Amino acid sequence: MHRPVDPILTVAQMRAAEQTLIDSGETVWTLMQRAGHGAADIIWRICAGRSVTVLTGPGNNGGDGYVIAESLRRRGAPVKVIAAFDPKTEAAQQARAEYQGEFAEGAEGEVFVDSLFGSGLTRGLGTELADRVRHLAARHRLCVAIDLPSGVESDHAAPLDPDLPHYDCTISLGAWKCAHWMMPAMEMMGRRELVPIGIGETEHVARLFPKPELTVPSRNAHKYSRGLLALVGGEMPGAGVLAAQAAMRSGAGYVKLFSDTPPSSLPAELVIDRSDLDEALDDHRLSALAIGPGLGRSGRSRNRLAATLGRDVPTLCDADALVLLRPAMLEGRKSPVIFTPHAGELDRLFTSFDTPEGGRLERLLSLARASGAVIVAKGPDTIVAAPDGRVAISPPAPSWLSVAGTGDVLAGIIASRLATGCSAMDAACQGVWLHGEAACQAGAVFTAGELVSAIRSAYAACL
Structure with a gap:
């Protein structure tokens, strides 16, 4: 899998990235022009000649709005600007001076463009x-929201006022900013579009991870060279069988279930090892x-958990x-560990590893460093955090x-990739992507077993 390329920046990181561009010869005005005209291209396709408000x-986000409005006006779209404040920054004042269209106190129409405040807002x-x-x-x-609603x-990623509108598109x-991809604000965004302004490679930031690039097995591959995965079962063997079925479709060459109480109905391809766990783990x-x-x-x-973690083998x-x-x-472990908690399990881990309070990304990174594990925080905005500081x-x-x-x-799926x-x-990251794509392939109203069946199509999409 290639390293993710789409950065997701905090407010401070975005300001630093913009300052780097300015230090290299750009100005706030040229960046505003680039951003505004890029956003106008998207809004032009949305409005299709219909009225825009x-x-x-007062800030540079408002300046972007004036650039957008003038760009649309020149293309022939009916545009009105509602100025909630006079512009305060030099670039925003210049953008307002160049706008030659109408102003209004209120309006109704086809497309509303919210360019009131951007990503720097900290109060309601x-x-x-x-x-x-x-x-x-x-x-x-x-x-349509400009930069952020x-x-x-x-x-x-927090709405600072109640009952704010949901948008059809956020540009x-x-x-990208954290709120574009994290709950609860993520729900407000609608379709997300990105306008590049020249920001280069940025280190030590969160990333939006892309589709994996997987490969077919080599000609001389065999089941052990492709990887032997063992799932350690327990008191409810059905869940272990379900995980094993997913693993068998996710790349590993050989999948075993270590269980002395397997269910009566099993896939013929799944190998069950009923031997003593310590003996089975010695393979x-x-x-x-x-x-x-x-x-x-x-x-x-x-x-059983202590015995499993006592083997220095990559473990999920x-x-x-x-x-x-x-x-x-x-x-004493040296091999990697992956934790895949949902919200309740994550809270337990925060307590177990005495993770300090803080923002969600900061807490996940603190937990990853304290535990030495890669954390897959499952949810509508699944986040992966590594001990070395990487976040996707x-x-x-x-x-x-x-x-x-x-x-x-x-x-x-993740264990199979491991x-x-x-x-x-x-x-x-590969496992989370395949899981989501399998859900897309499965369509509406599926069971976990039907999701397993869709993994093959998701995997094929990455070859």
């Missing part, structure tokens, strides 16, 4: 401004281990394994995944 604010709009934004959004057929705090200027051919789906929370289950921990996990179980955020997957068993499927020899970070 642009709401502008207040009742009057929030009501004005809601009023304009309600009186236009389509709503006004009233959203970018870094924590990010220069780079030197093991490429990766996975534990958690169906494990249970008894003392016996805790012993999911579900009950994350509830039973204690930091001491990881002592997944494009949203279909909400049809919100059914029982799909987490077991994800665990099997068994093939991928790094823990790549295995996590």
